[in-house]
Structure formats: structure tokens, C-alpha cells
Amino acid sequence: MQTDYQIFEAGDVVLQSGITLPDCRIAYKTYGRLNSAKDNAILYPTWFSGRHTDNEWLIGPQMALNPEQYFIIVPNMLGNGLSSSPSNTPPPFNGAYFPQVTLYDNVRLQHRLLTGHLGVRHIQLAVGWSMAAAQVYQWGALYPDMVARIAPFCGTPRTSPHTFVFLEGLAAALKGGITPEQGLRAMARVLAGWAFTQNFYREELFRTALGFASLEDFLRGFWEASFLSWDPQDILSMIKTGQYGADISANEVFQHDHVRALNAIRARALVMPSSTDMYFPVEDHRLAVEHMPNATLVPVPSIWGHFAGGRGIHPPDTAFIDDHLKVLLASQS
Template identity: 25%
Template sequence: MNSLNVEMFVVVSWLSYKRMPFIKRRRVSFGVKLFSALLAFGVSTFLTMQTSANTSELQVANLGTCSLESGGQINNCVVTYRVFGERNADASNIVLMPTWVNGSSQALADSNYLGPGGIVDTNKYQVIAIDALGNGSSSSPSNYDQDVFPAISIRDMVTSQYRLVTEHMGLERVHAVVGASMGAYQTYEWLIMYPDFADRFIPIEGTPWTTFYGYLRDQILLATLKLDLEDPKQFEAAKSIVGALKGLVYWTPDYLNREMGDGDFEAAYSALEGSPSLSDLRNALSHREAIATHDIRRDRPDFLNTVKALSGSKVLAVVYEEDMAVNPEPNWDFSSILGFEVIEFPGDCGHFGPNPECYQDQLIPIVDDFLALDFPIMERHALTVNGVEREYFLHTPETRESAPLPLLIALHGWGSTATGFSRIYGLNNHADKNGYAIAYLQGSNFYAPLAWADGLHFVSSWNDEASNLTPTAAGPHCTVDRLPYPCPPDCGSCNHCGWTSCGDDLTFVDDVIKELSQRANIDKERIYLLGNSNGATMAQRYACENSARVAGVVLLISQMPPGHTCGPSKALPMFHYYGGLDDNVGHDGEATSDGWIFSSAADNTRVWAEHVGCQNPPQLWQSDLSDKFGWECSVYRDCGSEKVEVVSCKDPDQHHELGEQRIPWIPANCVTESQAGSLPGQPLCPDNASVRPQSAMDVFWGFISQY
């Protein structure tokens, strides 16, 4: 190694080294695992490519002149591409996939980024894989026959791709743009430049703008690739530095050291160097110059206003915790502005996390879910209860089965809307996957000033026939100096501790169950209740009064006020979840900081257990997911003749929220289109869903659906 190599190697080593915990994976020989990764990304340009059975003919589009950001132009501008999969009748399944740095459209297929069962499944979607300008297939330094190939940017790549699909292919829009690495850079630019051209944008291990760490890496690469490559010595030096740098930033130190062990270092290093040609390195320089200037904010003084006009629901970013080639942090920063989900994978594969030899099998269902995500309009239904019109919204999963569906009655918390509740926990998505219907009921509501906020605010609540009652011998419901809540108009007047509706909500819930049992394809023996906060006390009250109508109950983050705990008249299973740090509804029976008092979680569960005939003291309850979340759970077993269970779980680090389920960027008081007409003063819910597994609901549904 010459002196230039040594100096650069030391600098890069210092910049790159980062000790992190890692997930140990099955040991695979360096020669198999690392080389398969090398063949996948930009390193593949310098190696002999392996091809897969998933191939498609390379097609060529001549766009004439491509005007560039710099003011220059590419004459006889060519963009090449491949098409995989079949287009459906209405052309609604088209996905664009731009290539990564120095990668090719065929390499995307070879690494299963597209294909049958791939990250983008070509059994479902038609994928147009587009070779980015500068990659050696589309117009590039290596194939440009007119003077010097001009400098290009990520935006220039996207502009040429837009011209390809609109001018050459005649498309007016596509379903999605999905890209990995530099392909993700292009995906972010697609979002800013042509936001209405696609329904979904999925940048994988990319960034909306470069960081200082990335800048330093790029400066090393640019300085290296700008050597006099016609000189054989400098060419060899450049090849060595580029190869070493790829090894240092594409994988983590732990990964390389573990996989390499005491193997043949020289052979491994030689593999990283590969056998690039002079043209390969010149193409690499073109892409590295484009990456070095990448920033979706650059030269856009109205950037924030532009972003405000976009919909975060269109975007899902995927990052890898220990990616040293592309710093994932800007994805979170941009997400905080636009409001979209960022999925982060742990593990020490680094920048090769999406590859088959690493975590591709975990990524595939996430991308597949997001591409398939849809928001069917929930059916609005209205009932008249004691002369008052009440509304609920029904979501029924698309299913080919004719068997009656289980039904979940969902009751929102104080200040929420029915359709907002459907969105904040992603419940429809879970229902679709598990084959049950959900009816979201709307509590009584009005607008009023709040003691802790200016102006008029939406207030909604349920009459659990306890919170507004005079305190019993068990103690008061609130302190003298409690934080006051507005008195609902349907109460006329409220006592000092009154704060919930006085409407006939027991009849409302009962009428909804009766109507759906008669008119919908509902399994009358499998009707369940799910209540959140004030909705939980309402669910508990209904189950206590009408236990024959339901098969199980889930109570989230609430208990009855002192002296009003209750249980059903039959052996009914119940699951209670609460936060150990909840200061809205305390779990210990003591007054909260704002002066409100509730029964303890232990007493609320114990009274229920006594009513259903539990004879034994509570025992430890565990499941794989509850252990994963760190919940502390207990169970009363073998209760009543039906041998049901009563479970209570504390999430020690959670406040007044279901953390494993809540989608934080969606307000609970928003409305979907189905409810916008009846509550016109409420904001529309953003279409941001979460493709994270509905983990907490898996626990709850797994428990109650067995009954």
C-alpha cells in the first residue's frame, strides 16, 4: 500500500469507527455472505455481476436534450430501464424504482429488491426499474461521445426519469416510488418535485440531505476519484482507497471483524477493490458529485411552505440503526416537519440491512403493507336514542368468507372522536388482518372553553353512570382544588366532581349491538368491547349491566371512581392495561396531580374477578409480546364454570397512552371524511397510517378472541 493509501486509510478509519451493540446472527463464511452483499450494491460495478432468473430486457429511451441544474445539458440524452411484472387494467399498480449508486436496473432484481416475493412484489405490481444518469447504462461519462460529460445532480436524475415515464411511456401517475440508498435520495426528490405523481414514496436507507459525516466521506471519495486516473499508479491508488472506504462504511466494525475472523485479509481486501475499469471510476465520480450536493432543501427558500402542502401519509422511510454509509438521522428530522413514519431496524449489517443475507425478510412485509394501504370510507350509521340522534361508524374487512364476523365495539376516550379513535391506533388495519368488524361509537359532544387552554374546544365523553354520581363511603372522586372540566349540557348542572355526559349511553351501545346483530353479518356469540380512558369505564359499565350480550372486554388506561367498581353477572373475560406513570388516571387509588381520584388498578380488577367467580389469587401472566414490551402482568385463572381469565398489565414506563399502538402524529379529535359532515368543526385526520405491527392489539385480540 503506497503512502497515499495509508494516509487516507487512517483518516477514514478514524471517521468511520463506531462501537455499537449488535444483534448476533448465524455465522456465515466471509466468502459467501460478504460477497453476496458486494454483488448487490455499488461495489457490483467493480465486480463480475451474477444474474438471477428474474430478468427483463433492457429498454432505451432517447430524450433528446436533457437540461441540467448547473445550466449545462446532455445532448442525445439516453435513459435506460427494465420493466418487471404485469400492469393491471387501470394501470394503478405501477411502481418506479431508481437505482442506487453505480447500480443497475438488473441489480435491483438480482438482489430481490423487486421480483416475485421481493421487497416490491412483481406478482402484485409492475415495476419500472430506471437506470440513473451516470450509472454506465443511461447517459454517463463512460458512454458519452460529446466532449466532457457534464456534472449532474440527484434532481437531474429525477427530471430525466419524469420525462421518461411521462413523455416516452405516456404515464400520468404511478402508485409508488421506491428506492434504496441513492435510489432513496431520488425518492425524496420525487416527493418534493412531483408530489402528486405517486400515491406512495418509500425511501429505504437514504436521507433527505447529507450530514457532516457524509460530507467528509464524500470529500475523501471525490479527492480520490479526481486523481490522474490515466496514470497507472494513481489509478491503482484510487482503486485501493475506494475499496477500503467501501468496506469501512458499508458494514460495521463488529460485522466485519466477526465475519472475517482470522481469514485471508488480503483476499478480502482484494474483493473489496474488485476490478474496476477507468470508465467505472469516472462513472463513480459522477454519482459521488451528485450525492455530495444532495439536499432537498437546497435552493428552495420556500421549502417549509412547500412541505406544509404535502401529505405525510404518502411517505414511509426505512433506516438501519448502524448504517455508516448513510446517516439515518435526517430522516427523523424531516419526519418531524412533514409527519411520516420512520421504521428503524437494529442489527450490525449496516448499509446492507435490506439485502437478502441480512434483514430483507423483515422489510418485505412492511413495504408490502404500506404499498397496499388503503382507507376505505367507514359506513356512517345513525340511531335515535331517547329523542337524540347518535352516530356510529362501521368498518368491515374485505373478506371472501361468508361466515359471520366477530364484532368489536370501540369506545373512544374523553375529547376524542369515533373516527379519530380508529386512526390513532390503526385499528382498521388490525381488523383487516385478523378478520373482524369494528363499530366506532361517538360519545356525546359539545364545544366549551377549557381551564388549561384558550378558546373553545371539542369535548366528548361517555356516561359511565359513576363519574358524575355523588361519592360513596369509599371516598371522593376528586379533591377540593381539582382541575375543573366543563359540565356537559345534557347534565344541566354538575356536582364538584362531575365531568362526563349524562346521556343514555347504555341504551346507545345496546341499540348498536342489536342493530348490527340483525342487519350485518355478525357472529352474535363473539361481540367484544374495547374502551379507551373514559371509554374504558363506559365499556366496564356496559359489561357489568349487560354481560349476556358480550363475550369479552378490554379496558385501556382507566378504572372506575372509588366505590363504583363493578363486575359482570356471568363469567366474562377481561383484560386491563394501564400505565405505571399515568397521572391522568392514577393506578394506585391516590389523587392525581390535577386532583382526580380513581379506584386502584388492583381493586378494579379484583372486584371484576370476584364477580366472575375467580377462587384463586392472581398469578404471573406472560406472553412473548408482553415480555417484549416489559409489561408486568397478573392473571386470575379458571374463573367460573367457563374457566375464563381476568388479566391486568402495567406498562411501567407509560403515561396515559397505549404506547405500543399509538400513532403519535394523528390527533385523537380529528375526523375522517365519513364524520366530517356531522362534526365540521374538527380537523380532518391525516392519512398517515402505521405499518408497524399492531403489537398491543395482537395481545388484546389474542386474549379475548379465544372466547
Template identity: 40%
Template structure:
């Protein structure tokens, strides 16, 4: 069954099925470096590194590419639930690019950037910063002239919406699962509570720690876990469907507390939460903070797939945004698995996502 023990690996490969499938394709890893990268905060990074993966090959026309931008603290392998034999995306026919967000510890991050931008001095990078960096990667490094689609889960969905606003003619479609075009007040409160859990550990030392603030990270993990699944998921004890079998609730909670994101760096965790909470397509230059106007500018066909039980990005937020987007189909995922439903957290979720994404890509009827 599905295993959700860590976001780095879990929401970068949510299922043992995806991890163990003998024919599961693996991406080729690359690093792209941008010199003197200007961030929206006004800070210029001498070198901005983007780690990314590729599956398949770009065709001669340069137009068989699909971008899958990563989610919170995830790596390039975060879309295994959607890629491979019998799934929606086929590396034998499509050129798939999986980009890693700034702050994940591999792309430029507080933990791996030299002074004067190391640790807490690393600038807050926005979703648009990530989109701009990857746009340079696609156009200047890979020669991608046009995207068939941008497909994203969670913070990847935030990026998908931003791509559609920033570069409306660059892709034909976007798919957004378990993520919205703006982070609303309730989500910001959640993120601030998780940031506060880390920062109140005395070992954090304002971000200038010499050893990781373990207690703070564990407190962060517990807060995060409380929001990860739906209340009904816990009520029905669906954690019993995860491996290893036979665990008690106390053991499940302790596992999330101590192993939620193995080897996480506190400043990296905080940076990506700041990226998340600041996002709003309405603050894109030219829209003057008008989210409605920004959403109305989207030209791509949109498949908007919130989880029906998501506590991070509530389905009510998606129902508010979807009518503002031209050519948008709202298709909630009927799941009790909360936020991770948007990354195939259960076999039923994975089947629902793959069937509908495949149909959407082919212009065929969807299956609610």
C-alpha cells in the same frame, strides 16, 4: 449467504439467494433517449440516454406502476431482494420500472458520451436531473399516469424523496431505505475523501486518463469499504457469513480493494458521488434552500426505513427529517449490516424489509 463483493452487482443484487432463486423474475431492458436535455448545471446534453428495466405490464388505467430508481453505480437488477414470489412486489400484478442513474456507465455517463461532454467534461447531474429525465420517460414513453409508489435504496431513496417534493400528486406512497432527503456535512466529507483518493493517483490526469487509475480506484474502494458496514459487523466478524467460506480478514480486505466495483470507470465513480453529495430537496425550485419547507410539502404516505447502523446515512439524520414530513412512519432496520441493510444484506434484513414494505403498500400495520 449474502455476498457484497461489488456495488455494481452487489448493491444491484445483494444476495446469492436472490441471484440463484429459480423463479427470480428478470427485467426487460430498454433505453430511452431525450434530445437536448437541460441539466441543472446549465449544460444541455444533445442526447441523454436512460437505461431502464420493466417487470410485468401496465394496466389499462395506467395506474399499477411502481418506480424503483437505482442506487450508486447499480443497474436495473438492483431490487431483486424485493421483487418476485413471496416478496413485497409482484410483477404479476404490478408494473415495475427500475431506472438507472446517469453516470453508471450504461445510462449517459462520462465514459460513454461523445465529445464535447466525454470524461471530466460531462456535466454534474443532480438527483433532480435524474428525476426529471425519468418523469419524461414515465409520462411520454410509458404512459404512466400515476405511480402507486416510488421505492428506493440509498441514492434511490434520495430520488424517492425528490419525487415526493417535485411531483407531490404523482404517487401515493414512497419508501426510502438507507437514504435521506439531504446529504449532510459528514456525508460530504466522506464522499470528498473517496473522490480525493481517485484524483490523487497520477494516472488520473485530471480525468483525461488513457488507462484507468487503478491505484486510485483501489484506494477509493478501501475508503468506501470502511464505511459500508457497521463497526460491530467487523467486530463480530460477520464477513465470515459471506461466501466463499474460510477467508481470512486480510483476504476479505484485499477482495474489497481489488474487486469492489469491477470494471469501474473513475469519472463515472466521481460523477455519481458529486450527484450524491449535492442533493438537498430544499434546493428544489420554489423552496429557496429551505429543506424543512420542502419536506413539509410532501403529500405521499412515507415509510422511512434507515438502517440502525448506517454510517453513510446515519439514523440520527433520519430522525431529524422524519418529524418534518407529513404522513411519515419512521421504522429503523434493526441490523448490524450497516448501509446495505437497506437492500436486504442479510436474510433477517430481507425479511424485515419485505414484510414491512408489503404491509405498507396494503395499508396494514407494520412490524417493528
């Protein structure tokens, strides 16, 4: 089967859980070319339920992430069905037996991909949405000498208790279906109530901006359609990563000292929450920025909630993010 991505064969990898994941693979796609100095790289990881193609809305010749100028690397998260996941790992770690993975596990593998496999020496920018934003924070904390700038948007450096509970609701809906399809449909409908705001629904933007004929049409045609092709165990794996493995200080480097991990981020940081995000409210980002030595907080003014930063479906929000990324990339690191 032809694919539009490449595979980094990482071999047997000892995860933070202490379990060795055999024949670990990271699927990735690159855009543009690495220059002779090997310092024009931009790292743009995937997010919960995202794959590399879902990141392409922010990549283009007229955009900040310009493949004619930069070498853009999009690694797929463990668990997303392309990189090592419950659905593609053979026994004894297949399906529900796939080991717990963390964003720290992901970032360490991404570092190996970039430095050992692709030859990248310096990262001009690490950028990402939602669960990818947590990976971006982790990159800044772990590799401060390598990363010049970071731009996490609509995502925090650790999972709050509130977000943990939200993710628990997703897992319960997914596991509560009589069939896997019913579980996926139920989970999608839970997400629908969180990802967009009350004002989005009150103004019926699902109809006027996205073109759906009715609310039910939107729930099925946008939300359920986004998840019905997924393996439920892959989704559950990423949920567990978000619940138990998304804290940039939960590793041997920072020993759960969250403030020390944030202090370690020396990169010029542009932190862009959505002003109406119900997953990751602005206050959570403000608390993080207080402990980052070179960070600026710039909320995205939007009523699109978490999806102010998602998939490029609202052009004004896309333009806001892209314009600020252009300014960030033009700044001195």
C-alpha cells in the same frame, strides 16, 4: 451487443447546471405489465454505483415488489455507465468534461420516462436505497399528486456535511491512484470501512455470513471486485451528484427551503434507516420525518450498517424491509 434493458431517448436536456446535455439517454428496465388503468406502477431507481440488476434482490413473485401484480420500473441514474455518463458521452462532454448532474435532473427525466414514454398515470410506490432514497424523497416532493406512497431506506433527502466529507474521501482516494485501477482499489477500501459496522467486523461476518476466507479476501473479493470494472469518471460523476446535487429543496420549486420541500410530501411515507448506518444515521431521518405530514420512521434493527438495505446480502434485513413494504402497499394511500 445484446442488453437486458431499454433506452429512453430524452433528446437535448438542459440540466440544473445550465449546460445542455445532448442526446441524453436513460437506461431502464421494467418488470411486470402496466394495467389498463395505468396505475399499478412502482418506481425503484438505482443508487450510487448501482445498476438495474443490482435492484433485483427486492423484486420477485413472493415479495412486495411483485411483478405479477405491479409494473416495476427501474431507471438507471445518470453517470452509472448505462444512462448518459462520462464514459459513453461523446466530446465535448466526455470523461472529466461531463457536466454536473443532480438528483433533480434525474427525477425530472424519470418523470418524462414514466408519463410521456411508458404512459404511467399513478405511482403506487416509489422506493429506493441510499442515493436512490434521495430520489424517492424528491419524487414525493415534486409530484405529490402522482405518488401514493414512498419508502426511502438507508438514505436521506439531502446530503449532510458529514456525508459530504465521506464522499470527498472517496473522490480523493480515487484520484490519488497512480493508475485508474489503483484509484479504484483505494476507493473500494475506503468504502469498506464505512458501509459495514465495527460489530460486523468484530464478529467476522465477512467470514461466517459472506463466506470469505479472511479480511483481505473480503477486501479484494467483495470490495475491489465490485469496482474494478467501473470507469473512474463515472464514479466521480456519481460522487459529485451525491455531494452537490442531493438536496430535494435545491431547485426552482422550493428555493432551498428544505422544510417546505419535506412538507410537500403528502404520500404515505415509510422511512427505514439502518439502526447502525454510518452514512445516514437514524437521527438524520428523524429530523426529516418531523416535517413530513404522513410519515412513519421504522429503523431496520441490524449490525450490517448501510448494507442492511443493500443488495439483499443479509436475508433477515431483506425480510424486514420486504415485510414492511407489504404492509405499506396494503395500506390506504
